[in-house]
Amino acid sequence: MNSAPDPARRSERARLAVLDSAMELCRENGFAQLTIEAIAERAGVSKKTIYRWWPSKGAVLLEAVSEAATAAAFHVDTGDLAVDMRTQLAGVVALFTPRDSSPVAALMSESQRDPSLATEVREQLIRPRIALFEERMRSAQRSGEIPEGADLGVALDLFYGPIYHRLVFHLDLPDDEELGARVDHVIAALRAMPAANR
Structure with missing residues (x-):
């Protein structure tokens, strides 16, 4: 005898279809051309279903991007900070590639126009990932890879600043070799912090 369909499972399938x-x-079309109607049609759900879960197309895309970022740019802790940061930063770069059709880049660009x-974006996407970064840095401090007194705010800017600088000015994003060199430089700079600042 077949069991009754699970409404929660159907809802999760619909949610994932909407996000995808x-x-x-x-x-395909950019953020400006994105509409709730088009999302509903592509996902095979009603507009009412989407509006029941999200207030706007920006909210839908933000959740989709957040899930993509969690999957592609997570922080691992292998005990080797340089390896882990190269892996994580490569995941971040992949989220913005190709730049002209990246939903992440589109969301960031739109957030500059929509307070x-x-x-x-700041509360749901950026701050939680800063917290994960800081957790990984604190692990590196505990293991002695970087000094206990290293300024994690400075470390954040040094690791990620070059990526966003290149995005803003439409420069080529760093490849794996460049990312590796930057990670090595940042870690060396953190280790070389004057003792008075530790």
Whole structure:
């Protein structure tokens, strides 16, 4: 005898279909052309279903990007900070590649024009990932890879600043070799911090 369908499972399938559709459509047409109607049609759900879960297309894309970032740019702790940061930064770069059709880049660009979206991006996407970064850095401090007194705010800017600088000015994003060199330089700089600042 077959059991009754699980409404929660159906809802999760619909949710994932909406998120995937939002990412696909943003890649194809850009954020400006993205609409709830198009997302609903691609996902095979009603607009009412989408509006029940999200207040806007920006909110849909933000959740989709957040899940993609969690999957592609997570922080691992192998005990080797240089290896882990190269892996993590490569994941970040992949999220922005190719730049012209990246939903992540589109969301960041739109958040510069929409203060409300910028707040949501900061609170839902950026701050949680800063917390994960700081957790990985504290692990490196405990293991002696970087000094206990290393300024984690400075470390954050040194690791990620070059990527966002290149995005803003439409420069080529760093490849794996460049990422490795930058990671080595940042770790060396953190280790060379004057004792008075530790």
